[in-house]
Every structure is written in C-alpha cells, then in structure tokens.
Amino acid sequence: MSGRPGSVHGPVPVATAALPAVPAGFTGREEDLARLLPVLDPAAESDLPVVICAVSGLGGIGKTSLALCAAHRAVRAGWFPGGTLFVDFRGYDDDPVTAEQALLALLDGLGVRGDQLPRTPSAQYALYRRLLAEERRSMLLVFDNASDPAQLTPLVPGTDHHRVLITSRDRLTELDARLLRLDVLKPQEAADLIERSLRLSDEADDRAAVEPEAVGELALLCGHHPLALRIAAGMLRKRWYRSVASLVAELRRAEDRTQALGVRPVFDVAYGQLPPAQARLLRLLSVAPTPEVGTEVAVALAGRAEEETLTLLEGLASAHLVTPVRAGGDVRWRLHDLVRAFGAGVAAEDAELREERERARERLLACYRRWADAADDRLRWLPGLPEPERFADRAQALAWLDGERAGLVAAVHWAGEQRYARGAVALAECLGVYLRWRRYFDDAITVAGLAQEAAHQARDTHAEAAAWNNLGLARRRADQAEEAVEALTRARDLCRSTRDRQGEADAWNNLGNALHDLGRAEDAIDAHTRARDLYRAVKDRHGEADAWNNLGNALDGAGRTEDAIDAHTRARDLYREVGDRHGEGTAWANLGGCLEETGRTDEAIEAFGKDLEICHAFEDWYGAGQTLVNLALVHARTHRPAEARTYYLDAADAYARAAAPAEAAAARSFADALT
Known part of the structure; x- marks a missing residue:
C-alpha cells in the first residue's frame, strides 16, 4: 500500500530496548512459530543479503503477538546478545511514523543523544549504519505495524548478522524479505483462547468447559479471529453471570457482527485506506452467496473487465482483505467472515450502496444462469442436438458445476425475494440433473423446494410443475418414495392443467x-x-x-x-x-x-459387462458399483466364490469413488464373507 500524501505525522516514536510483553492469553500459533523462528536464527544460512521476515495479515489477526512471542523465545535462546530494539510505526493511524522519525528513535535506543546526534538526516543515517556494522553481536530489530516500504527501506541494516522482524497488514512484496502470511486460528486454538482468557481472569470460571459446543459456535461467529475472540472473551468476563450460549444468541441476532464484537474500527481503518475501486469491489464481494468465489463470479459482481477485476482483487489480497486460494489450475478468492459481514454492513447503510449491491446480485444471477444452463445442456446433450455454449464435454461441465456448487445452491435461496424469483427459479431448473448425478440429494430437495414455492407465489404454472417434478425425483433418490409420489402427482396434474x-x-x-x-x-x-x-x-x-x-x-x-x-x-x-x-x-x-x-x-454376464464398460466411460462410479455387485451375485450363485469376491471388492472401490460409504462397506462385508 502506498503512503498517504499530505498526512500529518505525529511525535517521534520510542525505540525500546526491552521488548513489550506477549499479550496475556496468547495461545496456538505453534506452526507459525515453527516457520518464523528458523528465519530469525542468526546461525541459520540464508540467501537473503539481510535477513528480514515480514509477518502480514488482516488487522487484529495477531501479527504483533506472534512477533513478540518469537522475539522473546529468540532472546531466551541467547540468539541476540547485541540486544533488541522495538519501534511501533503506527502505519494505519492518521499520523504514521516516517523513516526519519523512526531513525531518531533507533539512534536514541543505540545510545546516541544530545550533542552526539548529527544535525542532518544523511549524517544520521550514516551513523546508524556504522553503529550497526560495528556491533558484531547479533541484534534483533522489530519494526511493528508498518504500512509502507518507504518507512522501512532506509532502516534496514547493511550487514547480514542482524535480523529484522516486521509486522504489517499489507504484504510488503517490495522488500527482499521472507514473507509470512498469518491466517486465523484453527477451531481448537480459538476455543482454547476463549477458555484461557476466562481462566486468567477467574480460575473458577468453568463456562468454557461446561459449554464446549457454545464455545465452538462463539469461535465460529468470531471467524476464529484473535482480536474478535479476545473481545468476546472480555464480554464474557464482564458478564460473568451469563452463559456462553447467551452471547452466541446475541451475536446471531446482530445486524452487523463486527459492530457487536467491537472490531469494526479495525476494518473501518483498512477500508478507509482503500482506493475507491477496491473499496467498491470489497463491498460487492460481500454480496456473493458464499465466502469464496472464482474470478468469473468476481467479474460478474464487479461488472468490469476481467483484467481490471483481477488487478483490484490482487490489491485487496495485498491488504489481506481477500485471500487467494489455489484450486487446481485456477485461483479462487476468499473473504473472511468478519470482512464479509463488514462489507455487507457498509452497503446496508446507504440507499445508493444498497442499490449498487442489488445490481451486482442481478449480474451474478445472470452469470450463474447462463453457465448453469450451458452446463445442463451439455449433461443432457445427445447427437443431433445443438452444441452447448462453452463446455466441450461432460467433464468440463461437471468440473464447473462442482467448483460453483455452493454458490449456485445458495443463490437459489434468493428465489424468496421478488426481484430475483424468476432468475433463481430458472437457475434451480438447471441444477436438477447435476445434483442427482452427483447424488447431492439434500441440495436437490432444497433447491427444488425453493423453486416450487417461488414459482407458486409468482403463479408460474410451468415452472412450478418443473419444480415439483425435480422435487419428486430428488425425494425418490433420497428413499422418500411416499413424498416422491405426492410431488410427482402434483407435477402431473399441473401439466395436465396447462395441456x-x-x-x-x-x-x-x-x-x-x-x-x-x-x-x-x-x-x-x-x-x-x-x-x-x-x-x-x-x-x-x-x-x-x-x-x-x-x-x-x-x-x-x-x-x-x-x-x-x-x-x-x-x-x-x-x-x-x-x-x-x-x-x-x-x-x-x-x-x-x-x-x-x-x-x-x-x-x-455379457449384458452387465456392456453396462460396466459404459459406466466407466461416463465415470458413473455409483452405477458401476451396482453392476459390479450384480456380477458378484451371478458368480456367487453359480458357485464361483473367488470371482464373486473380486467383483465385490471392485464394487467397494467404485462406491468409494462415488462417495457412497455405506454401499462400499456392505460390498466389502460381502467380499469378506466369501474368504
């Protein structure tokens, strides 16, 4: 992130030789420490000219806590006999520290005061570098909360036996440094942080042990975000007479969870420093029905060209407001739950921004409908029919549907809103074949049910009949035959009524x-x-x-x-x-x-073999499992147990590939019975 021209700088910071304490209740992060400490070890070899490690991540994610924990461990290990210097660069305040201000603080920490201090900045820099070069004992410089490489570059030592540890909300790729991105805590670590915080305040506070499920839900509502977790624990300490579950219920009711948790100021600062186009995209990403989206979905939400959208996404990723996630050969973009809640909250506060959000939803729904329809056409395609758009074969169509399934299913829930009902119902109709093919019967039932209700409200008899038909198919596959008969009878009668x-x-x-x-x-x-x-x-x-x-x-x-x-x-x-x-x-x-x-x-046996060959060609592993079981039964009845056992084992493998564990276990059991 570039510096902010015209900002007023505050007072000169203090460079403390004594490291600040690690915050009470700090827990977890052992894997991150295992990555960080070897970089700090002065005895370790490195290809970097000066060993710098920059820890970056979302505001409040625990960067400073991690850096201080690592620094204290390194000092206790005797790695830095030359001492330590700590400077807070206030990079995200209205008055960030400049390099020249930090230089004065560092010289003071090195013992240069009064008349010893050169008058000009160039002379001060020269003295700083000479003192570090002459100090042969390793030192650790901790530069906390930096936002701009310009704050840091002039202060990097010119010798490789010192170490520099930086924390920043931005990924400081301009520096020749080892970059370590800090993510949220793991679920158990988050729960441990809450329990430890409560016990530190009152060793008799056993609420975390008594309500482990509520603690897990609270950690999830906090997005496993350390600052949010600490604030939530503070709320529990203040309300020592209330249950954890009561706070969970309160947070669930909150319109803006970041406000309820008291972390909104952290996101306000980060949001306020974004260029307008990045801020707009952050708001629109919060519209997506799932926290993680592909580039194609981001482009639809943004309503901009792909190249421009990618540039904006990369800027947000550098600020750790979105996280790029590799997915095969593609990249998807994940929004942290609290960032998503923040973006939605910002959009809800202004009528113009609300309309901007609704237009983005319309673009996304149109994108989903277009490609889901093309994918559905490919799954239904037979020789002689027109070639579907985009997808050259079934594998491509299935791969796209697999990647977007969560978003597609979630978007169908928009069918309950009049503005999106028609598009969401049409989207639902495009998903029926796919969801049944992949055996996502719960999703199929949900999608068809939502479509049926919306179509009925809109008095769209044709769409309602199609939805009842899909609902019946899904219920039958889910072994709900009575409900399937009811749904399919409704579909039949509606079709009769419209001829x-x-x-x-x-x-x-x-x-x-x-x-x-x-x-x-x-x-x-x-x-x-x-x-x-x-x-x-x-x-x-x-x-x-x-x-x-x-x-x-x-x-x-x-x-x-x-x-x-x-x-x-x-x-x-x-x-x-x-x-x-x-x-x-x-x-x-x-x-x-x-x-x-x-x-x-x-x-x-010949007929089953023909089907098995076709199932393999279509990668229909559930169908292959059924046919292999039939082949096993034929061979068992004709007194060929060895062949029957082989077919049962092959069936178990096919069912496993079809994500049908119960059927796989049954096939293995039958195979074992023949040994």
Missing part, C-alpha cells in the same frame, strides 16, 4: 418409478404405459426409451420377466438410435438382471 403433454409424460414416467419403489407394480405399469404413449404422441424417441426401460422394471416387479426382457430390449435399441450411451448402459444393466432371473447366465 403440457411433454411435461405430463415426464411426470407419469417418474411417478411410475416412485410407485414401483412402493411395491405398487400394477400402478407403475399403468403410469409407464401412459408415459410411453404420450412420448410417442409428441414424437419424443428418447422419452419413449426411458418409458420402455422403466416399464421393464415394473413388469419384472410384477413377475412378467419375459415381457420385461422385451421392454428393456426395446429401450436399449431406442437409446442406441438417439445416441444416449448412458441410457443404453442402464438398459443393458436392467436386461442383465432379467436374463439372470430366467437362467440365461452367460447372456446376463
């Missing part, structure tokens, strides 16, 4: 599956037959293939295995005709089950 024959066919087909799950085979057969006939009427060959496949399952459930074989064969051929290989694999799997029931074992 949407395509939608009605989809609803009948999905309803048949839910009825089959409930053991209502004849009702399922009727539903799938109706779906098949409707698909034929609207000339939807792919839908007809789905109906035949599901009809085969219902016929098999009713004991009509030969009819089921015919239905699955028809489905397989139709899937081939329309180019749906994954659908073809499903038909092969169902056909294999029916063939095995009729004693046609070799044909069944």
